[in-house]
Amino acid sequence: xxxxxxxxxxxxxxxxxxxxxNYWFKKHSIKGEYDFIEINENNFEKEIKxxxxxxxxxxxxxxxxxxxxxxxxxxxxxxxxxxxGAVNCVTKKKNQTIGSNTDWIGFKNSILELEKSVxxxxxxxxxxxxxGYGGSAKATIYALDxxxxxxxxxxxxxxxxxxxxxxxxxxKIFPKNLKKENFNIDEDVDIAINTIPSENFFNQKxxxxxxxxxxxxxxxxxxxxxxxxxxxxxxxxxxNGINLxxxxxxxxxxxxxGVRPEIDKKLFSLLLEKVGRVS
Numbered sequence: 001x002x003x004x005x006x007x008x009x010x011x012x013x014x015x016x017x018x019x020x021x022n023y024w025f026k027k028h029s030i031k032g033e034y035d036f037i038e039i040n041e042n043n044f045e046k047e048i049k050x051x052x053x054x055x056x057x058x059x060x061x062x063x064x065x066x067x068x069x070x071x072x073x074x075x076x077x078x079x080x081x082x083x084x085g086a087v088n089c090v091t092k093k094k095n096q097t098i099g100s101n102t103d104w105i106g107f108k109n110s111i112l113e114l115e116k117s118v119x120x121x122x123x124x125x126x127x128x129x130x131x132g133y134g135g136s137a138k139a140t141i142y143a144l145d146x147x148x149x150x151x152x153x154x155x156x157x158x159x160x161x162x163x164x165x166x167x168x169x170x171x172k173i174f175p176k177n178l179k180k181e182n183f184n185i186d187e188d189v190d191i192a193i194n195t196i197p198s199e200n201f202f203n204q205k206x207x208x209x210x211x212x213x214x215x216x217x218x219x220x221x222x223x224x225x226x227x228x229x230x231x232x233x234x235x236x237x238x239x240n241g242i243n244l245x246x247x248x249x250x251x252x253x254x255x256x257x258g259v260r261p262e263i264d265k266k267l268f269s270l271l272l273e274k275v276g277r278v279s
Contacts, residue, residue: 009063012036067135086135103139106248132195145171
């Protein structure tokens with residue numbers, strides 16, 4: 001039986017994951033199937049049970065808004081996803097469903113790859129900024145902690161969700177209110193990561209949004225459209241979220257289909273073309 005995997009979420013018809021997986025199937029001569037399934041949030045419990053019982057299922061990628069809701073329906077979760085509080089990868093083995101999180105791995109590996117290729121200068125790993133506090137942001141903060149960052153300034157619109165956060169493992173958290181405070185960043189911030197649709201905040205005329213200094217790297221996880229967030233950084237310091245998308249998919253592919261996929265420039269270009277981006 002051919003192994004089958006899917007990406008599930010509320011708007012997955014626009015997902016780039018099928019393109020990534022089908023590219024790797026062809027490149028590595030693997031017989032597999034990967035497609036999308038859209039679920040209405042109100043029907044999640046009913047639909048997810050059906051999906052987990054699908055014949056030939058080997059894995060699922062979980063996206064917005066189900067990275068936290070999926071957890072109670074799984075047989076178990078690994079240590080990283082438990083600490084993060086979100087699952088983006090589900091592996092099915094012998095009728096057991098195991099949740100993991102590869103978003104943090106994708107973030108870390110994408111930075112390492114860019115540093116290795118000299119696309120960006122190496123990060124000092126002191127201060128970082130994260131905007132938003134959904135599943136992707138939680139994984140990003142976890143990655144920053146694993147990478148050795150000491151401080152993260154966490155900006156969120158729902159301040160009640162973050163105001164009690166003080167420290168995650170070794171990294172110290174400084175909660176900031178997007179609705180009440182001007183979005184000002186210290187000059188020595190090494191990297192700023194956006195996890196929310198930028199236009200919801202950064203283009204509002206009543207918000208004073210300072211430009212970052214020329215050394216700060218900007219990483220926008222909103223990859224499927226041009227955002228005003230990245231425009232605030234010099235071109236060499238802009239990191240497109242497609243980097244994370246590819247690198248978080250790679251460990252899923254390897255786990256499900258037994259081959260470590262090659263991450264090449266052609267795939268990156270195909271994804272940029274698909275979303276109508278040029279940089």
